[in-house]
Amino acid sequence: MTIMNIFRTRQSINAIECLGSLIQINSARCFSQVKDKEIKHPSIDRIRNIGISAHIDSGKTTLTERILFYTGRIAEMHEVKGKDNVGATMDSMELERQRGITIQSAATYTLWKDYNINIIDTPGHVDFTVEVERALRVLDGAILVLCAVGGVQSQTLTVNRQMKRYNVPCLAFINKLDRLGSNPHRVLTQMRSKLHHNAAFVQLPIGLESDCKGIVDLVSERALYFEGNFGMNIREDEIPQDMRTEAKERRQELIEHVSNVDDTLGEFFLEEKTPEVSDLKAAIRRATLKRKFTPVFVGTALKNKGVQPLLDGVLEYLPNPGEVENIALIEKTGEETEKVLLNPARDGKSPFVGLAFKLEAGRFGQLTYLRCYQGMLKKTDTIWNARTGKKVRLSRLVRLHSNNLEDVNEVFAGDIFALFGVDCASGDTFLNTARRDLSMESIYVPDPVVSMAIKPANNKDRDNFSKAIARFTKEDPTFQFAYDSDVKETIVSGMGELHLEIYAQRMEREYNCPVVLGKPKVAFRETLTGPCEFDYLHKKQSGGSGQFGRVSGILEPLPAPNNTGLEFTDETVGTNVPKQFIPGIEKGFRLMAEKGLLSGHKLSGIKFRLKDGAHHIVDSSELAFMMAAQGAVKQVFEDGSWQILEPIMSVEVTCPEEFQGTIIGQLNKRHGIITGTDGTEGWSSIYAEVPLNDMFGYVGELRSMTQGKGEFCMEYSRYSPCLPEVQDKIIEEYQRSFGIVPEEKKKSKKN
Structure with a gap:
């Protein structure tokens, strides 16, 4: 060469x-x-902390993927279902990519027009509602995504209540205009009637379904078309001729809705002046920040239309951290709690105040997500946990992009960041001073609604099972674990069957510990229906010192309010039963009460009245009298009349009024007794008492009956006698476990 x-x-x-x-x-x-x-640390007005929330399958994660792409945070887009074996950036968990749903909220940050935007993508399924709760607790604004076909759905109502609870201003984005049957005008009507929002379009779609070409911006009165690869190039043009009348009417409607809640624009309206674009934008912003108006954007994230104008809307209409009042509480002994307004300035002069809103097991230990509300924090600083008083020296500060971590040297008020190796609970307040009287309002945690029995498939996996349970219960306050000594089972509780199923799959995948989920047993009780006398002699002689003890008395039921307890009374007179043997008799009675002979459940609501007995000067002992007491209880089992008690729960069901009749009918089918109803603003509350044994599977039935809009909570009320057919079934199952065939079955086999 x-x-x-x-x-x-x-x-x-x-x-x-x-x-x-x-x-x-x-x-x-x-x-x-x-x-x-x-x-370059931006000024406070150049920061936005937003969450993206909606009903399941409304397109939240797809929208977040487009936002990250258009802002240059990711180089290429991927679909939620992961057909290309990659999946959306924010769905980092393998289970999320397989199922095509968001399970955990994920945080990221990006830049748009020199504004820093911190974004949290939240799950849409009701079972993971706590993820939305803690995200909205620390965010300043939100995007409420609605499907152009589905409209306002069950979880939309839940998310709306959560935004109201934390006073979070929001924009609405009607997504999926490209879907068959999309109707954004119907969705707007539902927002006004079901969510009670003072809402109006700030954009109109140019065509729907397969004919969706672009959008009309009603504020600037221009048409926007999204051209080029992935809709990167935005072409402005005049409003199409056939839409000018509708655009003019909708713009006037927008001005009317805003002028009803904004005095400045109201004066323009009364004087019949046409507001300038800047005046209208300023009025929309003021009304949105006060949660008196909701601007409605439109588009289709999947087809790359309408995302960039939505980002502009985030900058123009949602608050920066300095425009939100954040309050800390100072608890004083014997006095009312004092409220302190936190300083959001990013000059670092005020003491640091941060709130831990989420915990996660990371690759390097526990990862704690925090929001900085006041002051600044540097690497190597020392902070204190206000609840426990523990001191922590920081070795690493990170910012989050889904499951990727990026180190930073310092964070300021308004930033969302994470720490490693901090032992704390979700909702703890952190300070850079050792004072312990200052704290921020914690996060609302709903009560679990579904319980299931759980156990590892292999006993050798018990260590991994314990580690998994310890981690998941710490990360998720709605996932609870307890051991029920009555039925000798470990019980997990959560927000739904999917919630518990996901954790069961995660135990197998992440801890190599397959588990078995099943219906938990009900803690039935056995009791007497009437008093029954006993007189039992325990005598045993086999050479040497023997055993002798005789007890007589009455076993009787306690009154209904005390039917969960056991009582023992010594009514003996004289020395027939020496006092030193009385504790042995009580011990024998309580040992027998641990497992009844009718169904194997505990005895309750019984009083053991010891009236007389006899002893032997040599052979009597505490053990002999304990055996005598046990024999006496067995004697009463044969002679007395017994029944099984079941726990009755106080149930409160909340649902839209139109479903009230259906729910009452279903509760009656479950042997429930309706104790009262209540209603307000189109919602109905139904109060009932239902046997716990009939409440299994109710959450799924309730959601299907109410289109997912119904919720319920229950708590223990009392024990009550169960129905005869239920009692017979329980006894039969217990006898079958010992291989005993009931008499009726024997006769039928002979015949």
Whole structure:
């Protein structure tokens, strides 16, 4: 090969390398800009903390994926279902990619027009509602995503209540305009009637379903078309001729809705002046921040239309951290709690105050998500947990991009970040001073609604099972674990069957510990229906010192209010039963009460009245009298009349009024007794008493009956006699476990 050919070959190789470098630089161009600008700490008005919330399958994660792509945070987009074996950026868990749903909320941050936007993508399924709760607790604004076909659905109502609880202003984004049957006008009507929002369009779609071409911006009165690869190029144009009348009417409607809640725009309206674009935007912003108005955006995230104007809306209409009042509480002994307004300035002069809102087991230990509300925090600083008083020295500060971590040296008020190796609980307040009287309001945690029995499939996996339970119960306060000594089972409780099923799958995948989930047993009780006398002699002689003890008395039922307890009374007179043997008799009675002979459940609601007995000067002992007491209880089992008690639960069902009759009918089918009803603002509350044994599987039935809008809670009320057919079934199952065939079955076999 000549020198010239070698030179040309090298030139070609260099050219190819340069081209490859250019491609890499181009794909990472925006991302590097994000990182470079992140180093410069922006002013408070250049920060937005937002959450994306909606009913399941409304397109939240797809929308977040588009936002990250258009802001240059990711180089390429992937679909939620993971058909290309990659999946959406924010669905980092393997289970999320397989099922195509969001299970855990995920945090990220990005840049749009020199504004820092911290985003939390939340789950839509009601079973993971606590993820939405803790995200909205620390966010300043939110995007409420609605499906153009489904409209306001069950979880939309729940999310709306959560936003109201934490006073979070929001924008509405009607997504999926490309779907068959999409109708954004119907969705707006539902927002006004079902969510009670003062809402109006700020955008209109140009065409629907397969004909969706772009959107009309009613504020600036321009048409926007999304062209080029992935809708990157936005072309402005005049409003189409056939839409000008509708656009004019809808703009006037927008002005009317805003002027009803904003005095400045109201004056324009009364004077019949046409507001300028800047005046209208300022009025929408003021009304949105006060939660008196909800601007409604439209688009289709999947088809890459309407996402960039929505980002502009986030900057223009949602608050920065300095515009939100955040309050800490100072508890004073014997006095009322004092409220302190936190300073959101990013100058670092005020003491640090942060709230831990989420815990997660990371690769390097526990990862604690925090929101900084006041002051600043540097790497190597020392902070205190206000609840426990524990001191922590920080070795690492990170910001989050889904499951990727990026180290930072300092964080300021308004930032969302994470720490490693901090032992705390969700909702703890952290300070950089040792004072313990200051804390922030914690996170609302709903009570679990479903319980299931759980056990590892293999006994050798018990260590991993314990580790998994310890981790998941700490991370998720709605996932609870308890051991029921009555039925000798471990019970897990959660927000739904899917919730518990997901954790069971995670135990198998992450801890190599397959588990078995099943219906938990009900803690039935056995009791007497009437008093029964006993007189029992325990006598045993086999050479040497024997055993002798005689007890007589009455076993009787306690009054109904005390039917969960056991009582023992010594009514003996004289020395027939020496006093030193009385504890042995009581012990024998209580041992027998641990397992009844009728169904194997505990005895309750029984009083053991010891009236008389006899002893032997040599052979009597505490053990002999304990055996005598046990024999006496067995004697009463044969002579007395017994019944089984079952736990009755106080149940409260909340649902829209139109489902009230259906729910009352279903509760009656489950042997429930309706004790009262209540109603307000289109919602109805039904109070009932239902046997616990009939409440299994009710959550799924309730959601299907009420289109997912119904909720219920229950707590223990009392024990009550169960129905005869239930009692017969329990006794039969107990006898079958010992291989005993009931008499009726024996006769039928002979015949």
